[in-house]
Amino acid sequence: MSLLQVFDVASSAVNAESMRINVTASNLANAESLAPSEQAAYHARHPVFATQLKQFSSDPSLDETAVGVRVLGIVQSQATPLKRYQPDHPLADANGYVYGSNVNPVEELTNMISASRSYQGNVEVMTTARDLMIKTLSLGH
């Protein structure tokens, strides 16, 4: 495997981690959103990661040691949204209830820290691979 494939692998991880940070930002931004029904309430979203295996990839140059990561999909949290009795609220339903989001801020913040660390790790991998390639290119000079 060539050193160039390291960039494919690391960039796939950087993409996935940046999507994770994006989703976390969306969850935290909507933590206080209100809705008139339980279905319409904001449900926390979480990305699901999977290994990018060779047989599922369109790139034939990937060998079995070069396994990147891809986002398989986004799942919504099934936790019950917070229900509040606020009859004077403009979004209140017939019974006077408004529905908040089911975002768990603690979970979101730990997710953000984990994603940020993984992102930095992969950037470090790319920097090292770049340095090694530059040194290899200047071999014999």
Add this chain to the structure above:
Amino acid sequence: MFETIFGIHERALYAAADRVGVLAANIANADTPNFKARDFDFKAVLAGETADGGLPMTRTNAGHIALAPDTSLSGELKYRVPFQPSLDGNTVETPVESAQFAENAIRYQTSLDAISRKVSLLSLAIAGQ
């Protein structure tokens, strides 16, 4: 003469380059559920490269097919044993992988440096000054 000019360093460089990819894949999949971290046994790979491969086969008949020299790395990928188990079945431990990655980068640069010195030595010999 020129096949063996760089000695062990040429094969060591290939092995280190391969290992960069494996370790990068481990770090990339640090958050993937059920991903199992893999690695080469660097010492075993290098030992396989330097060994002369045992007894050579003799061609006693003109119809025998000559064995092509083996250019692939002899080491196989193995799974890493994690220090601590994780709930999602992932066995990547980022600090371990980072340390191995840094060590491997040093190995790569060492081999590269040795080759580079050999090249300057040869060019000195060719130029004769």
